[in-house]
Every structure is written in C-alpha cells, then in structure tokens.
Amino acid sequence: MKSFEAYKEILESYIQKEIPKISPKELYEPYLYLIDLPSKRIRPVMLMSVYECYRPLENHVLNCAMAIEFFHNFTLMHDDIMDASDTRRGLPTVHKKFNENSAILSGDVLLIITYQLLENLLETKYFKEIFKLYNHTAIQICSGQQLDMNFENEYTITELEYLMMIEYKTAVLLATSFKIGAILGEATPQDADAFYQFGLNIGMAFQIQDDLLDSFGSTEQTGKVVGGDICNNKKTLLMIKALQSNNRYHKELLNNWLQTKSFDEQKVTDIKQIFKDSGALDYTIQKRDAYCEKAISFLNKINIQHEDKEALIQFAKKSIQRVS
Amino acid sequence: MKSFEAYKEILESYIQKEIPKISPKELYEPYLYLIDLPSKRIRPVMLMSVYECYRPLENHVLNCAMAIEFFHNFTLMHDDIMDASDTRRGLPTVHKKFNENSAILSGDVLLIITYQLLENLLETKYFKEIFKLYNHTAIQICSGQQLDMNFENEYTITELEYLMMIEYKTAVLLATSFKIGAILGEATPQDADAFYQFGLNIGMAFQIQDDLLDSFGSTEQTGKVVGGDICNNKKTLLMIKALQSNNRYHKELLNNWLQTKSFDEQKVTDIKQIFKDSGALDYTIQKRDAYCEKAISFLNKINIQHEDKEALIQFAKKSIQRVS
Numbered sequence: 001m002k003s004f005e006a007y008k009e010i011l012e013s014y015i016q017k018e019i020p021k022i023s024p025k026e027l028y029e030p031y032l033y034l035i036d037l038p039s040k041r042i043r044p045v046m047l048m049s050v051y052e053c054y055r056p057l058e059n060h061v062l063n064c065a066m067a068i069e070f071f072h073n074f075t076l077m078h079d080d081i082m083d084a085s086d087t088r089r090g091l092p093t094v095h096k097k098f099n100e101n102s103a104i105l106s107g108d109v110l111l112i113i114t115y116q117l118l119e120n121l122l123e124t125k126y127f128k129e130i131f132k133l134y135n136h137t138a139i140q141i142c143s144g145q146q147l148d149m150n151f152e153n154e155y156t157i158t159e160l161e162y163l164m165m166i167e168y169k170t171a172v173l174l175a176t177s178f179k180i181g182a183i184l185g186e187a188t189p190q191d192a193d194a195f196y197q198f199g200l201n202i203g204m205a206f207q208i209q210d211d212l213l214d215s216f217g218s219t220e221q222t223g224k225v226v227g228g229d230i231c232n233n234k235k236t237l238l239m240i241k242a243l244q245s246n247n248r249y250h251k252e253l254l255n256n257w258l259q260t261k262s263f264d265e266q267k268v269t270d271i272k273q274i275f276k277d278s279g280a281l282d283y284t285i286q287k288r289d290a291y292c293e294k295a296i297s298f299l300n301k302i303n304i305q306h307e308d309k310e311a312l313i314q315f316a317k318k319s320i321q322r323v324s
Numbered sequence: 325m326k327s328f329e330a331y332k333e334i335l336e337s338y339i340q341k342e343i344p345k346i347s348p349k350e351l352y353e354p355y356l357y358l359i360d361l362p363s364k365r366i367r368p369v370m371l372m373s374v375y376e377c378y379r380p381l382e383n384h385v386l387n388c389a390m391a392i393e394f395f396h397n398f399t400l401m402h403d404d405i406m407d408a409s410d411t412r413r414g415l416p417t418v419h420k421k422f423n424e425n426s427a428i429l430s431g432d433v434l435l436i437i438t439y440q441l442l443e444n445l446l447e448t449k450y451f452k453e454i455f456k457l458y459n460h461t462a463i464q465i466c467s468g469q470q471l472d473m474n475f476e477n478e479y480t481i482t483e484l485e486y487l488m489m490i491e492y493k494t495a496v497l498l499a500t501s502f503k504i505g506a507i508l509g510e511a512t513p514q515d516a517d518a519f520y521q522f523g524l525n526i527g528m529a530f531q532i533q534d535d536l537l538d539s540f541g542s543t544e545q546t547g548k549v550v551g552g553d554i555c556n557n558k559k560t561l562l563m564i565k566a567l568q569s570n571n572r573y574h575k576e577l578l579n580n581w582l583q584t585k586s587f588d589e590q591k592v593t594d595i596k597q598i599f600k601d602s603g604a605l606d607y608t609i610q611k612r613d614a615y616c617e618k619a620i621s622f623l624n625k626i627n628i629q630h631e632d633k634e635a636l637i638q639f640a641k642k643s644i645q646r647v648s
Contacts, residue, residue, distance in 0.1 A: 027467060081428060101405075101406040101473060109466040112463050112466065115459050128446050135436060135440040135443065136440075139440070142351060143347060143351060143433075146351045146429055149425060150350060
C-alpha cells in the first residue's frame with residue numbers, strides 16, 4: 001500500500017484526464033466546478049488503498065474510485081439545494097454559483113455518469129455483486145438525507161433514530177468504498193464484509209466527530225462558525241442526550257433556547273455548558289471512541305499485511321482526532 | 325402480439341404489485357403519486373409489444389419495462405421543477421403537491437430504483453448491451469433538457485438545433501424502449517437497430533405533432549390552453565420556420581409579439597396566421613409525415629410477423645394523428 005497522499009494524487013490526475021464532459025457546457029461546468037473544489041477524496045482513496053492490499057492498481061479500479069467520488073459529489077450538489085446551503089468550503093455552492101436548475105440537472109447527469117463509469121467493471125466477474133451493492137447503498141443514502149430533513153421538524157428524535165440517519169447518510173458510502181476495494185482485490189467474502197464493517201464504524205465515528213467539532217472545535221480548526229448546529233437546533237447526539245437530562249434547570253434553559261433559530265452567542269455558550277454538565281459531551285465522546293474501537297476490531301480479523309493494517313488503524317484513529 | 329391496451333393493463337397491475345416503496349414515506353409518496361397519474365405508458369408498452377413479436381412475456385421484461393417508465397417519470401419530476409410547471413394532466417405537479425425538496429430527492433431515488441430494476445437482467449446475456457444503451461440514452465436525455473432550457477434564452481435557433489434537442493429530449497427514450505424489447509427478444513442486431521430507428525423517427529413525429537397540437541389543436545382535444553407555446557415564445561419548428569420568412573410584414577409582426585411573454589389572444593391569432601401564411605405550418609406537417617414514413621420504412625426491413633408489423637404501423641400512424 002502506498003501513502004494515502006499518493007493515492008489522492010493518482011486519483012486527482014486521473015480525474016483531470018478522464019472526467020467526461022457532457023455537452024452542452026451548462027451541463028458539465030457545474031459538476032466540474034464542484035469536483036474541482038478542495039477535497040480529501042477519502043472514499044476513493046480508501047477504495048484504492050484496500051485494493052492495493054491485494055494487488056497493484058488497475059484502470060478499472062480507478063474508474064470505480066472515480067464513480068464513488070462523483071456519487072458523493074452528486075449528493076453534495078442536491079443536498080446543498082435541499083439544505084439551502086450557500087457555501088461549501090468557503091466557496092459558493094453550485095446552485096449559488098450557477099443556479100438551481102443547473103444544480104438539479106448537472107447533479108442528475110453526474111449520477112448517471114457514475115453508472116457509466118461502472119461499465120468499466122462489466123468484464124470483471126465482480127460486476128453483479130458491486131452493481132447490487134452500489135444501488136443498495138445509493139438508495140440508503142437517499143433515505144438518510146430524507147430522514148435528516150424530517151428530523152428538522154421533529155422535536156423528539158431518539159438516539160437510535162439519529163444513529164440510523166447518520167449510518168445511511170454518511171457511513172454506508174465509506175463502508176461500500178472499503179468493500180468494493182476488497183471485492184475487486186479478490187479478498188475472501190468474509191474479509192470483504194469485515195472491510196464493510198470497518199468502514200461503517202469509522203463512518204459513524206467520523207460523523208460524530210463532525211458534530212463534536214461543530215460545537216467544541218474552533219473556527220481556526222474547522223474553518224466554520226462554532227455552534228452552527230446549536231443555533232439551528234440540530235438534533236445531534238449531543239442535543240439528544242442533553243434533552244434526556246433530568247436536571248430541571250437544563251430542561252428549562254434548553255426548551256427556552258430551542259424556541260429560536262437565529263445565531264446567538266449566549267445560546268451557544270449556554271447550550272455548550274449544558275452539553276458538558278448533563279454528561280452529553282462525555283457520552284458522545286465515548287460513543288465516538290467505541291465506534292472507532294469496533295472498527296479496529298473488524299480490521300483485526302482481516303488477513304492483510306501487518307503494515308497495511310497499521311496504516312488503516314492510523315487512518316481510523318486520525319478520523320476521530322481530526323480537526324477539520 | 326396482444327393489443328397495446330392489454331400490455332398497458334398487464335403493466336399497470338405489475339406496477340401496483342411490484343413498485344418498491346423506499347422509506348421513509350416522504351421519499352416514496354411523491355413518486356407513487358406521479359406514477360399513479362393517468363398515463364398512456366407508451367414506452368413500456370412498446371418494449372413489451374416488441375418483445376412479444378419474438379417470445380412470450382417474462383418477468384424480467386416487465387421489470388425492464390417498469391424501469392423505462394420510471395425513468396420517464398424521474399425526468400418529468402425534475403423537468404417540472406426546472407420548467408416551473410404547476411400542473412400535469414390537470415393535477416398539481418410533484419413539487420406543487422409536495423414541495424421542491426421532495427421532488428428533487430424522490431426523483432433521485434426513482435432514478436436509482438430504475439437501475440435496481442435492471443438487476444433483473446443480470447442473468448441474461450444481454451445485460452451489458454442494455455446497460456450501456458440505457459446509460460447512453462439517460463445522458464442524452466439530460467443533454468436534451470439542458471438544450472431546451474438554453475433555447476429559452478436564445479433568439480436564433482436553427483432547425484437542426486431544434487431537431488437535435490427533441491431527438492435527445494424525447495425521441496431517444498422511445499427508440500431505446502423499442503430496441504431493448506428487440507434485444508431481449510433476441511432479434512438480430514440489424515433488426516434491433518431498425519427497431520431503434522423506427523422508435524426514433526416516431527418519437528420525432530410524435531414531438532412535432534405535440535407542437536402542432538399546442539397551436540392548432542383545440543382545448544377539447546388536448547385538455548390544454550391553445551397557444552401556450554406561442555405565448556411563451558417557444559422556438560418550435562413552426563416558430564423557427566416562421567422566423568425565416570422573407571415577408572417583411574410577417575417579420576415585423578413576429579418581432580413585435582416576441583417582445584412580450586404574457587398570454588394574449590390576439591398574439592395567438594396573429595402568430596397562427598403567420599404560421600399558415602409563411603408556409604411554416606405546411607412545412608411542419610410535411611416534416612412530421614416524413615418522419616413517420618421514414619419510421620415505417622425501417623419497420624418494413626424487420627423480420628417479424630405480418631400482423632405484428634401492421635399493428636406497429638397503425639401505432640406509428642396514430643401517433644401523428646393523435647389529438648391528445
């Protein structure tokens with residue numbers, strides 16, 4: 001296995017060279033713009049890394065990695081419209097830079113392009129399995145986005161409902177990236193499934209870390225305003241646990257603040273304090289770490305070289321320590 | 325071959341029984357609503373009819389017919405947002421009945437469902453060919469929709485540009501429906517290609533007839549307000565040819581009317597008269613009939629039973645005489 005940075009570079013040049021430009025330009029310019037924004041390319045890099053645990057990279061694997069990355073970008077493009085997000089990584093989102101119609105149609109064509117990229121797998125014996133997994137995952141991701149939108153208008157979300165939402169919306173695509181890398185690399189079915197579980201549990205830890213950073217990170221770390229989720233009354237695990245507090249003072253203060261949605265520094269300060277005092281912060285950190293440990297336990301079952309395993313464990317650990 | 329009505333009934337019950345309901349309900353209710361609206365189901369019915377020119381219906385063919393119909397509905401759902409259309413067949417469009425986010429996400433999941441339906445073909449030896457054709461067509465349809473949107477803001481559209489737009493936006497999906505029916509039925513590659521051309525040319529005639537009805541049909545016939553395209557300054561073939569008129573009076577009157585977009589009975593009357601006097605109407609009718617004849621000439625090359633061929637010729641002829 002090469003360094004993750006090396007895979008990212010390989011992928012970036014492959015994308016530059018191979019990305020299809022579907023005419024007219026109004027169709028391809030929006031997706032080129034989005035795909036060109038700075039990105040860690042975590043999903044395709046993991047797919048490529050796992051594949052190289054087994055055998056040297058080939059073009060059909062790169063095409064598949066590109067499909068996963070483009071699928072992720074398709075979801076970003078449409079989710080940003082639905083969530084009315086104006087910026088992504090400090091730059092205008094597609095529907096702001098172009099317009100809403102462009103973001104809808106360019107997103108649609110990008111989704112179809114991902115299927116066209118899968119044509120490169122048609123000659124492998126793994127096409128059927130990967131095609132079914134890909135469709136299944138794509139549908140789960142739509143369900144996750146719908147659940148996320150539904151939760152905005154619901155007051156009581158259980159921890160279980162929240163975990164199911166982030167599993168669908170975030171974790172399954174990372175899990176699928178790992179598993180496809182393993183399937184293409186001809187891992188045993190048991191090892192491919194263990195890679196799926198590794199990715200799924202890292203994905204969960206990753207999203208919980210994201211929620212933690214939103215409230216307890218700093219703007220220097222994340223590049224985002226601290227407390228965005230708090231101001232928007234977002235039902236993260238922190239909030240769900242805080243709302244379960246039996247402390248009457250916590251309850252009253254929370255209920256008061258949840259009446260409004262505007263940005264308010266006092267609200268952020270108050271609610272962060274409740275997160276700490278109610279034990280919600282500790283609980284959330286423990287939950288994140290438990291997912292990370294569970295991920296590593298799955299990885300430990302997999303029959304790959306020691307140094308590859310070490311690199312993936314470092315990736316798992318970094319994903320919960322990351323600051324942006 | 326059964327009657328087209330019989331295929332429609334078979335398909336309707338199959339859809340009722342087999343349509344996947346992806347939870348949560350906010351995800352599936354919008355596409356169930358749209359698919360339940362009255363529809364002729366022309367594309368899947370043609371796929372099934374062509375298949376039965378060769379062999380008796382099977383479930384994987386019905387699944388494929390369903391995929392084509394759902395793909396068509398996915399495009400309707402997203403196009404209606406982009407075109408800001410409030411009604412479809414006299415009822416609210418999805419983004420009006422539900423909301424825009426629902427129409428985006430439910431459309432996305434419907435597109436993915438179509439790929440999941442194609443999984444039923446994985447065990448046939450035709451999967452590769454059909455998968456590639458399906459992706460290629462899907463991308464062309466997005467290009468067609470983008471061209472159509474682009475044309476709204478352009479004054480000079482050539483006849484060739486217009487024909488390319490309707491080929492992509494409308495004709496290729498009908499062509500693909502015919503061809504997939506033929507491929508699955510194990511027609512020779514030549515006959516499958518001839519079926520594609522048959523469908524493509526009917527599709528062109530069909531769309532031109534649509535444009536003719538918009539200006540020269542009656543509300544009783546079409547259920548639509550007469551002159552919608554005229555009021556919206558739509559660059560149909562009628563308008564493109566009228567704009568090419570050398571008659572100075574036609575030129576001036578057209579240019580005057582094209583300054584405004586609001587509904588105006590005098591505008592409809594004036595422009596319909598120009599369509600007639602400039603020869604644009606005759607030209608458009610000839611063009612429509614030429615596509616129909618070309619379609620039939622492709623059909624005549626195909627090796628199927630005489631009565632099946634006759635039924636398809638009747639379908640072609642009806643598609644240019646249809647009034648709604």
